[in-house]
């Protein structure tokens with residue numbers, strides 16, 4: 001296959017030529033069980049994708065390209081969807097942020113700093129004191145609220161967590177999860193917040209072993225990752241409510257790119273965000289009776305303790321409700 005041919009991989013060619021990850025059947029079965037259970041319980045289900053995908057450069061991988069994303073958007077949104085009564089399939093990049101534990105990330109808020117060792121006096125004055133672990137008093141209220149929500153979700157079984165690393169893992173898993181979730185028809189939402197690589201190296205072009213540095217500079221020609229929103233809308237999901245994200249760094253490009261995506265794929269909502277403003281400003285682009293509608297959602301500066309994902313999720317829950325009310 002020469003590079004010009006392969007530059008236009010369709011989704012069909014992609015899945016016919018790239019290998020499925022070994023965990024795929026197991027993950028698909030767990031999604032099937034989850035969907036059945038949530039259907040019985042009468043819950044709506046949202047698939048949240050989160051974190052960045054990698055592109056390995058070698059089969060025995062030493063080096064890879066990575067995509068920017070800490071997984072904050074996905075992990076935070078998943079929590080608000082759970083709070084709104086949704087069951088959540090959280091499909092995230094391995095080791096990126098996760099709902100609930102994200103509050104105690106080891107780098108920004110190390111949980112060990114929340115704990116104290118107390119030496120309680122023993123019954124007999126001569127015996128050694130017994131050390132006990134307690135929570136720092138000023139951290140207790142926050143921890144209790146996160147822990148209560150976490151335990152409730154665990155007890156109710158409303159969160160299923162799956163992981164990916166490479167863009168190949170992501171594509172195979174996304175297709176499998178979407179097909180299983182499509183059983184829920186309009187009660188399913190797809191919230192695609194992961195940062196997915198646009199280019200990849202097909203397995204057939206990958207060096208088997210570590211690329212050697214002796215030959216001077218490195219030239220790699222990558223192929224384009226297929227635009228999977230098209231088959232997702234047309235084939236993998238049935239009447240599901242699909243929300244994609246568009247990240248740009250040039251503010252002039254943000255709206256045109258969102259409009260283009262909506263027009264090209266015909267799904268329900270594109271949420272645009274600028275890299276440097278994404279924590280306090282996003283734009284919803286959708287169509288209303290064939291007319292393009294754009295609405296900005298901004299956190300005002302005095303609300304810096306609020307998370308924008310709470311407002312994003314509120315708005316989507318409202319729109320999804322309207323979507324489920326539409327009679328076919």
Ligand code: PAZ
Pocket residue numbers: 051068069070071072073074192193194195196245246247248273278
């Ligand atoms: O994970 P994070 O909070 O650091 O970043 C979230 C995001 C910017 C990756 C997400 O909001 C997004 O825009 N995802 C889609 C990226 C894309 O255009 O492919």
